[in-house]
Amino acid sequence: MTQISTQPYKGTRDFYPDDMRVRQWCYERMRQVCERFGYQEYDGPLLEPFELYAAKTGEEIVNQQLYSLIDRGERKLALRPEMTPTMARMVAAKFHELPKPIRWFSNPNCWRYERPQRGRLREFWQLNVDLLGGDPILADAEILSVAVGIVRAFGGQGKVAVLVNNRRLMDHFFSQELGLSAEAAVKVTKALDARAKIGEETFLKWVQEAGASQESVDRIDRFFKASFEETLKAMPCEGATELAALFKVLREAGFSEDEVRYDPTVLRGLDYYTGTVFELYDISPENRRAMFGGGRYDNLLGIFGNYKLSGVGFGMGDVTLRHFLEAHGLMPKFGEWVDVYITLPTRALFPIADRIARELRQADLKVISAIEEGGFGVQLKQASKFGARFAVILGEVELSRGAVMLKDLAKGEQREVLMDDLAGAIKPLV
Numbered sequence: 001m002t003q004i005s006t007q008p009y010k011g012t013r014d015f016y017p018d019d020m021r022v023r024q025w026c027y028e029r030m031r032q033v034c035e036r037f038g039y040q041e042y043d044g045p046l047l048e049p050f051e052l053y054a055a056k057t058g059e060e061i062v063n064q065q066l067y068s069l070i071d072r073g074e075r076k077l078a079l080r081p082e083m084t085p086t087m088a089r090m091v092a093a094k095f096h097e098l099p100k101p102i103r104w105f106s107n108p109n110c111w112r113y114e115r116p117q118r119g120r121l122r123e124f125w126q127l128n129v130d131l132l133g134g135d136p137i138l139a140d141a142e143i144l145s146v147a148v149g150i151v152r153a154f155g156g157q158g159k160v161a162v163l164v165n166n167r168r169l170m171d172h173f174f175s176q177e178l179g180l181s182a183e184a185a186v187k188v189t190k191a192l193d194a195r196a197k198i199g200e201e202t203f204l205k206w207v208q209e210a211g212a213s214q215e216s217v218d219r220i221d222r223f224f225k226a227s228f229e230e231t232l233k234a235m236p237c238e239g240a241t242e243l244a245a246l247f248k249v250l251r252e253a254g255f256s257e258d259e260v261r262y263d264p265t266v267l268r269g270l271d272y273y274t275g276t277v278f279e280l281y282d283i284s285p286e287n288r289r290a291m292f293g294g295g296r297y298d299n300l301l302g303i304f305g306n307y308k309l310s311g312v313g314f315g316m317g318d319v320t321l322r323h324f325l326e327a328h329g330l331m332p333k334f335g336e337w338v339d340v341y342i343t344l345p346t347r348a349l350f351p352i353a354d355r356i357a358r359e360l361r362q363a364d365l366k367v368i369s370a371i372e373e374g375g376f377g378v379q380l381k382q383a384s385k386f387g388a389r390f391a392v393i394l395g396e397v398e399l400s401r402g403a404v405m406l407k408d409l410a411k412g413e414q415r416e417v418l419m420d421d422l423a424g425a426i427k428p429l430v
């Protein structure tokens with residue numbers, strides 16, 4: 001018989017308990033920030049109809065990265081590569097009932113058939129935060145505050161930069177300034193997006209194939225080098241005006257240029273963005289991939305019917321977050337995962353050990369009760385191995401006085417404590 005590999009499927013991870021603690025800890029932090037801003041948690045299915053993504057998710061994900069399948073009833077489905085279409089579907093389904101603005105967050109696992117590399121896997125968890133309705137500029141600013149708030153909650157202030165652009169500004173530049181058709185603009189955008197990866201020669205080839213002249217290439221270069229003030233002056237279009245209004249609100253809220261700034265290279269691959277787009281980057285050079293990406297989508301709900309509600313949101317992956325926390329030494333040391341280990345010198349004492357365990361659990365302590373009898377030495381070793389802070393030792397002499405020995409495993413000290421006082425003795429110390 002051939003043996004089955006113990007390795008997880010390429011690009012996925014096993015979360016052993018130590019990894020799970022990290023994942024839960026991260027999620028708790030993110031959840032706290034979202035809730036402080038008044039966002040509510042939602043969830044949806046991992047499988048969705050294929051068309052949900054074919055409509056607006058973007059060519060690269062749909063054609064190259066989607067895990068699709070046919071179910072037993074011949075329906076074409078996909079594993080979600082992102083959460084935004086599910087969120088939009090859920091909002092559209094209860095459009096008239098949901099109080100607006102809608103502030104929602106979720107932490108789904110998503111699947112993309114990518115070539116696994118640093119920061120990119122095939123299964124990842126992605127915090128999604130979305131705000132639908134309200135004044136678009138104030139909503140964009142709020143979403144950016146949540147994004148920065150999350151980084152700050154991990155102690156990461158000063159270690160990231162949010163780069164902001166606007167799709168309308170880019171559309172204006174491509175169509176009005178360069179005279180490119182929508183189709184050519186998409187090709188040029190793709191070339192720009194991949195410029196660093198493909199190198200200058202291939203980049204020029206791609207742009208010229210898309211129909212851009214050498215003069216246009218020079219103008220593209222000038223545009224990408226210009227400061228926001230220069231662009232606003234040279235191209236006072238709707239997108240630039242929106243960006244100026246957004247920066248005004250952000251500066252008033254105290255965000256510095258180092259923290260949030262204009263960057264025309266932020267283009268975003270997803271098709272549904274229409275206005276503000278942004279990405280958040282770790283400033284440390286070893287983590288080159290975006291930690292968050294998001295933007296405003298004006299017409300996404302329109303794929304479900306006549307629903308008009310503009311939204312803005314972002315997704316933040318767990319892989320890049322972990323790299324960020326490690327690179328900056330922001331990951332805490334996780335200590336004991338149980339508070340008390342109750343030893344069992346003989347099986348006959350199990351009812352007493354079990355009663356103590358129940359009482360301590362009632363006092364909200366995390367308790368392991370030994371399920372095999374054994375000598376103290378062996379059991380104390382076990383207690384340390386399981387990461388307990390305290391061991392309760394059941395000795396005949398102490399039990400005859402209604403007491404037990406309480407050993408502080410971190411300090412190596414022990415003392416006699418009445419059984420009735422045990423919870424009170426341990427609680428203040430954990």
Ligand code: HAM
Nearest residue numbers: 082084120121124290291292293294313314315316317
């Ligand atoms: P996205 O830029 O495709 O946007 O992904 C956002 C973030 O998810 C990335 O910056 C990265 O942290 C993480 N991510 C994406 N792909 C992978 C991967 N293969 N492995 C690990 N992490 C990954 C979206 O998905 C939009 N739906 C976000 C959004 C929400 N826009 C509005 N609301």
